[in-house]
Amino acid sequence: MKNASFKLFFATNALLCLAGALTRSFPSWGMFERIEPVQFRLTDSQGVNIPVENYLPRDALILRVAEILPVLRFICLREEARDPLHFVSVNSGLDFFLEKGKCEIPR
Amino acid sequence: MKYRVDQSTLFYRLLSLSLFSLLVEEFCAGTWEIHSGQLYPWRHFAFVPLYGTTWLFIEWLLLGVGALLLLFSRTRSWGTVFTGVSLVFGFSQRVSNHRLLMLLVLLYLVFFPVQLKFKAVRYQLLLVYLFAAVHKMNAAFLSGEVFLFLSRATHDSWAGDYWVRQVLAGPEAHVLAWMIIGFELLIPVLLLRSPWFGFVGVGIMHLGFSLFIPGIWCYSFLMIAMASLFLGQQIGPGLQNRNAQFR
Numbered sequence: 571m572k573n574a575s576f577k578l579f580f581a582t583n584a585l586l587c588l589a590g591a592l593t594r595s596f597p598s599w600g601m602f603e604r605i606e607p608v609q610f611r612l613t614d615s616q617g618v619n620i621p622v623e624n625y626l627p628r629d630a631l632i633l634r635v636a637e638i639l640p641v642l643r644f645i646c647l648r649e650e651a652r653d654p655l656h657f658v659s660v661n662s663g664l665d666f667f668l669e670k671g672k673c674e675i676p677r
Numbered sequence: 678m679k680y681r682v683d684q685s686t687l688f689y690r691l692l693s694l695s696l697f698s699l700l701v702e703e704f705c706a707g708t709w710e711i712h713s714g715q716l717y718p719w720r721h722f723a724f725v726p727l728y729g730t731t732w733l734f735i736e737w738l739l740l741g742v743g744a745l746l747l748l749f750s751r752t753r754s755w756g757t758v759f760t761g762v763s764l765v766f767g768f769s770q771r772v773s774n775h776r777l778l779m780l781l782v783l784l785y786l787v788f789f790p791v792q793l794k795f796k797a798v799r800y801q802l803l804l805v806y807l808f809a810a811v812h813k814m815n816a817a818f819l820s821g822e823v824f825l826f827l828s829r830a831t832h833d834s835w836a837g838d839y840w841v842r843q844v845l846a847g848p849e850a851h852v853l854a855w856m857i858i859g860f861e862l863l864i865p866v867l868l869l870r871s872p873w874f875g876f877v878g879v880g881i882m883h884l885g886f887s888l889f890i891p892g893i894w895c896y897s898f899l900m901i902a903m904a905s906l907f908l909g910q911q912i913g914p915g916l917q918n919r920n921a922q923f924r
Contacts, residue, residue, distance in 0.1 A: 584804055587804055598808055599812065602823060603823070626716060627708060631827075
């Protein structure tokens with residue numbers, strides 16, 4: 571690799587980072603710059619609280635409500651005996667049941 | 678007796694520390710349980726199948742052996758190849774900024790010519806700081822609101838819940854936000870102008886982050902390793918800062 575191609579590589583690298591910062595459609599180095607208030611409650615058919623963090627690795631940080639939705643399906647499939655599960659997140663305006671057998675997240 | 682270590686040895690030792698930290702953090706976080714199906718595959722690329730524990734064992738073995746080779750071998754080429762392959766495998770299973778940065782550094786070390794590879798790592802560090810600061814220049818971050826939400830999302834940090842609430846969710850969170858952006862812009866300047874101050878600044882800032890956010894010790898050690906490449910060729914008493922200029 572010559573110096574010119576090295577410079578071209580890093581110029582492209584910097585432009586991609588800039589595009590990521592401006593449009594958010596490219597990967598860039600945004601770290602914890604935006605976090606949503608994620609407050610929710612997941613309960614089983616008896617109203618017993620299900621701690622979502624028990625189904626996640628210990629270093630998982632839930633920074634957006636959208637990140638929690640696929641986890642709910644995973645929990646629902648594993649906890650069929652406790653269906654239907656009830657998910658409520660007041661600050662995100664979400665309130666739905668995960669039905670027995672299907673475990674589909676309403677759109 | 679004078680203790681001297683050359684720049685590349687220091688860099689590879691810190692890089693090994695970062696790779697070992699990654700291994701320990703992944704083991705402790707429950708990555709094995711993810712691959713055995715007990716935990717949700719967090720930050721997993723949907724289009725690459727999640728592999729089983731046998732492949733995870735091979736991935737970790739490559740990472741561990743590679744990190745050992747980087748620490749003890751003289752040429753280090755096999756160490757960079759082993760860890761690079763392991764990180765490619767790992768990135769297909771668990772996406773994160775620190776994994777991506779680690780992968781980029783390893784790719785530079787494997788594929789770039791000898792005279793350019795450290796220069797590439799230095800450039801990359803400057804880009805990370807610059808764009809991390811640019812991304813944070815938004816109202817939500819500057820108000821300190823982000824820290825309040827982060828304090829709620831953070832569990833099991835080394836600082837403990839009390840200090841997480843005091844520092845992250847305290848009334849001065851907006852000052853902390855401005856300080857972080859200021860440091861992220863100042864550190865590249867320090868690394869270029871007075872590398873030792875920059876190096877110490879990187880150490881303090883990232884070890885501080887690691888106390889409050891779980892699972893990022895490997896990222897902190899990686900940033901410290903990358904910053905060490907701004908120091909002179911000979912490090913220790915009788916330092917001759919011959920190579921401190923950014924070239």
